[in-house]
Amino acid sequence: MADTRLCVSAPGKVLIAGGYLILSKEYSGVVLSTEARFYTYIESCDDEDIKVISPQFGSEWIYDSNIKQINTEQQNDFVQLALEEVSKYIEYKHDSSMKGLRIVIAADNDFYSQRAYLRSKQLDATYRNLQAVPKLNKDLKNINKTGLGSSAALITSLVGSLLLRYNSVSKEFTDNDKQLVHNLAQYIHCRAQGKVGSGFDVSAAVFGSHTYSRFDPATINDLIDQYTSGEMIDSIVNKGWDSLVDKIALPYGVSMHLADIEYGSHTPSLVKKVNEWKSKNLDQANELYKSLDISNKQLAGLLVALNKSYETNQDGYLHALDYLSNLIPSEWLKDESNSVVNQFVDLKLTLQNIRATFRTLSAKADVPIEPIQQTRLLEACSEIKGVIGGGVPGAGGYDAIYLLAISSTQTANEIESKWLKWDELSVSPLVCGEGFQGIKNEDAFDISRLLGT
Numbered sequence: 426m427a428d429t430r431l432c433v434s435a436p437g438k439v440l441i442a443g444g445y446l447i448l449s450k451e452y453s454g455v456v457l458s459t460e461a462r463f464y465t466y467i468e469s470c471d472d473e474d475i476k477v478i479s480p481q482f483g484s485e486w487i488y489d490s491n492i493k494q495i496n497t498e499q500q501n502d503f504v505q506l507a508l509e510e511v512s513k514y515i516e517y518k519h520d521s522s523m524k525g526l527r528i529v530i531a532a533d534n535d536f537y538s539q540r541a542y543l544r545s546k547q548l549d550a551t552y553r554n555l556q557a558v559p560k561l562n563k564d565l566k567n568i569n570k571t572g573l574g575s576s577a578a579l580i581t582s583l584v585g586s587l588l589l590r591y592n593s594v595s596k597e598f599t600d601n602d603k604q605l606v607h608n609l610a611q612y613i614h615c616r617a618q619g620k621v622g623s624g625f626d627v628s629a630a631v632f633g634s635h636t637y638s639r640f641d642p643a644t645i646n647d648l649i650d651q652y653t654s655g656e657m658i659d660s661i662v663n664k665g666w667d668s669l670v671d672k673i674a675l676p677y678g679v680s681m682h683l684a685d686i687e688y689g690s691h692t693p694s695l696v697k698k699v700n701e702w703k704s705k706n707l708d709q710a711n712e713l714y715k716s717l718d719i720s721n722k723q724l725a726g727l728l729v730a731l732n733k734s735y736e737t738n739q740d741g742y743l744h745a746l747d748y749l750s751n752l753i754p755s756e757w758l759k760d761e762s763n764s765v766v767n768q769f770v771d772l773k774l775t776l777q778n779i780r781a782t783f784r785t786l787s788a789k790a791d792v793p794i795e796p797i798q799q800t801r802l803l804e805a806c807s808e809i810k811g812v813i814g815g816g817v818p819g820a821g822g823y824d825a826i827y828l829l830a831i832s833s834t835q836t837a838n839e840i841e842s843k844w845l846k847w848d849e850l851s852v853s854p855l856v857c858g859e860g861f862q863g864i865k866n867e868d869a870f871d872i873s874r875l876l877g878t
């Protein structure tokens with residue numbers, strides 16, 4: 426095998442619609458991938474060990490060629506499991522043993538809160554200061570996650586890079602290659618988490634932004650807590666995974682803004698409480714889920730329709746952007762003479778409907794999905810010209826909000842200033858927006874320079 430270095434990256438996720446619903450196959454959700462990405466860089470090393478280095482965790486995990494850890498002071502179950510399962514697969518499939526590798530894993534800064542780092546430099550968490558933080562910042566003061574799905578992006582980039590290294594996939598990452606990475610990464614991620622979730626995070630890390638409906642949990646349910654041989658792993662990845670992925674992208678001239686809120690929520694507890702309520706109030710819950718599903722599907726349909734309008738009616742589209750960017754959402758009115766304005770108005774109304782139904786679910790299940798503090802923040806953001814709407818991503822709670830807005834420096838500045846001045850919760854922006862692309866091959870030389878390897 427040629428001794429080439431390589432680097433594969435995979436993006437983070439923001440589930441803008443479909444939280445809770447996508448746990449069932451009958452519903453779908455809209456997940457946007459982020460510009461923020463995880464990178465796995467691989468080069469050969471002189472001995473047979475596999476050294477995995479995480480500059481951001483300040484850790485090095487060393488494994489022998491049987492993937493037994495040599496330096497056992499600190500473990501990383503996610504990394505170890507990925508190495509174990511991929512190595513069995515490679516051995517079975519390609520008759521090669523995985524060894525003699527130096528692997529560096531690094532994440533774009535937005536995956537971890539940079540507030541403590543900036544504070545230590547007596548700087549506020551402004552957009553400009555955040556942008557000036559060195560890329561792949563190693564000098565983190567603590568690893569507070571921002572909710573972009575670090576473990577899914579990590580496992581996807583690690584699995585993708587190992588499969589590329591052993592020629593199981595090509596560096597173009599064709600559709601078939603992506604499906605293989607997806608199946609293997611999804612299985613490993615579920616195994617590492619000890620549960621079979623909806624899998625939208627791994628799916629976004631592989632395929633980029635899309636509407637998602639989940640795979641049948643029975644595909645892997647019985648296998649995630651028993652020993653699996655290379656042959657079994659091969660049969661898992663070749664099973665008919667039935668998740669549905671329809672590529673989607675934010676329309677031209679629309680940006681996603683993400684806020685990191687210094688106040689956590691624990692997704693599994695929220696999910697547990699919602700599911701408990703649902704099981705005791707099945708009819709009511711189904712009715713609510715169905716009405717939420719209609720709005721979620723409308724959102725997906727409007728994103729597709731707006732993309733189409735930009736292609737077919739560019740003048741009308743640009744005029745609509747220009748007109749709406751100077752008005753706050755409550756001033757947006759339908760315009761018989763411009764159908765694109767109407768599509769944007771529908772987008773605003775749909776985002777409002779999704780939030781309203783989430784608030785009803787919050788109240789009925791007594792779970793803080795869109796807590797009152799988030800409602801107040803989101804309402805205040807709707808006073809900004811050019812903002813279309815937003816909500817609480819994923820399972821909701823206190824830890825994040827997203828906004829969709831017409832792309833303009835003025836709107837971005839006003840959003841930032843509103844967030845930084847917000848007293849009730851400590852809110853700061855993330856730097857990344859939507860990054861349409863899923864897994865991809867990177868220029869290994871550029872990344873190795875950034876990593877100082």
Ligand SMILES: Nc1ncnc2c1ncn2[C@@H]1O[C@H](COP(=O)(O)OP(=O)(O)O)[C@@H](O)[C@H]1O
Pocket residue numbers: 479481482501502503504530531532570572573574575576577579
């Ligand atoms: N930069 C990194 N290097 C190595 N491992 C990482 C890195 N970032 C995240 N991880 C792994 O992912 C785990 C976090 O997973 P999890 O708690 O499921 O978070 P998330 O919700 O972000 O996916 C960490 O405990 C660690 O094992």
Ligand SMILES: C[C@@](O)(CCOP(=O)(O)OP(=O)(O)O)CC(=O)O
Pocket residue numbers: 440443444445446447448572573574622623624625692696818819820821
């Ligand atoms: C409730 C959910 O449907 C969505 C949760 O989305 P989040 O983005 O909130 O997830 P975490 O990254 O785990 O915090 C559960 C699921 O689909 O697995």
